Amino acid sequence: MYTIYPILLNHKKYRDMKTIFITGASSGIGKATAKLFQAKGWKVIATMRTPENETELTALENVSILPLDVTNDAQIQSTAQSAIASGNIDVVLNNAGHGLFGPLEAVSGEQILKQVNTNFLGPLKVIQAFIPYFREKKSGLFINTTSMAGLTGFPLSSVYNSTKWALEGLSECLSIELSMFGIGVKTVSPDATKTNLFSSADVVAHPLYDDVIKKMIGRIQQTGEAINIAEVIFEAATDGKDQLRYPAGGAAKQIYARRLDIGPEASRIETTKWFLGL
Numbered sequence: 205m206y207t208i209y210p211i212l213l214n215h216k217k218y219r220d221m222k223t224i225f226i227t228g229a230s231s232g233i234g235k236a237t238a239k240l241f242q243a244k245g246w247k248v249i250a251t252m253r254t255p256e257n258e259t260e261l262t263a264l265e266n267v268s269i270l271p272l273d274v275t276n277d278a279q280i281q282s283t284a285q286s287a288i289a290s291g292n293i294d295v296v297l298n299n300a301g302h303g304l305f306g307p308l309e310a311v312s313g314e315q316i317l318k319q320v321n322t323n324f325l326g327p328l329k330v331i332q333a334f335i336p337y338f339r340e341k342k343s344g345l346f347i348n349t350t351s352m353a354g355l356t357g358f359p360l361s362s363v364y365n366s367t368k369w370a371l372e373g374l375s376e377c378l379s380i381e382l383s384m385f386g387i388g389v390k391t392v393s394p395d396a397t398k399t400n401l402f403s404s405a406d407v408v409a410h411p412l413y414d415d416v417i418k419k420m421i422g423r424i425q426q427t428g429e430a431i432n433i434a435e436v437i438f439e440a441a442t443d444g445k446d447q448l449r450y451p452a453g454g455a456a457k458q459i460y461a462r463r464l465d466i467g468p469e470a471s472r473i474e475t476t477k478w479f480l481g482l
């Protein structure tokens with residue numbers, strides 16, 4: 205059911221098209237990116253945990269669906285190999301992600317493992333699976349969806365932020381390490397965007413933090429549109445620039461620019477006052 209047809213896809217018409225491989229394409233930013241790249245004339249390999257539920261992307265020409273849970277090591281290997289066997293891949297977008305919000309002392313070990321496995325180790329292993337392929341063809345681009353939470357500290361999302369900081373750090377290291385093989389690495393860090401991220405997140409409470417949580421809810425709104433983040437991902441994929449970070453959306457650009465402007469210590473103090481409403 206999920207087979208890509210290698211003979212068909214090796215036809216010249218299809219060989220000349222660029223291809224993006226996307227994780228977490230079932231909703232939100234991943235799905236918007238799949239649709240945008242398809243509309244721009246790319247082939248799209250859209251991966252997701254439950255391909256059997258997908259109806260929109262399956263109706264689009266040049267979009268293939270493959271199963272991928274990024275916490276499943278064996279499936280990362282088999283899906284990467286199926287994708288590579290189907291033809292040329294130009295961009296791998298690590299987009300799949302999950303939210304975990306609440307005070308650290310209330311978060312369970314299981315929730316922490318799920319967060320780290322989904323948001324950090326998953327993308328890391330997907331990258332590992334594609335490096336030899338990109339190295340051999342001396343080209344290829346990894347784009348990792350991080351977050352403005354990966355560029356600064358926030359209260360009550362310490363584990364989520366940590367996974368995104370880790371992915372930013374991994375991306376910066378690999379942008380240096382893989383440059384010798386002609387492989388690029390970029391990050392796109394969205395601001396709060398209208399997707400399922402918050403509604404599907406694990407949210408934990410603790411009575412001592414209730415006042416802070418109320419203040420935060422009043423201050424963080426998912427106002428951005430997924431299509432705008434997809435457009436930044438398209439820019440990162442096609443601008444040919446040797447640039448690592450692409451903050452996406454007004455708040456992400458503003459927060460990152462302010463941090464660079466005043467430095468991380470002053471930024472931390474300013475962020476504390478802003479979040480706590482001081």
Ligand SMILES: NC(=O)c1ccc[n+]([C@@H]2O[C@H](COP(=O)([O-])OP(=O)(O)OC[C@H]3O[C@@H](n4cnc5c(N)ncnc54)[C@H](OP(=O)(O)O)[C@@H]3O)[C@@H](O)[C@H]2O)c1
Pocket residue numbers: 227228229230231232233234252253254272273274275299300301302322349350351352353393394395396397398399400401402404426
């Ligand atoms: N929305 C925001 O405000 C925001 C801000 C900054 C960064 N981001 C980042 O943007 C990325 C996309 O999130 P989104 O906002 O578009 O939220 P979303 O609509 O909830 O999409 C998340 C996607 O990740 C998938 N996913 C979750 N766990 C997975 C796993 N173990 N294996 C494979 N796929 C998995 C989900 O698949 P299922 O349908 O199977 O659950 C879904 O397709 C995430 O990395 C997120 O951290 C979002």
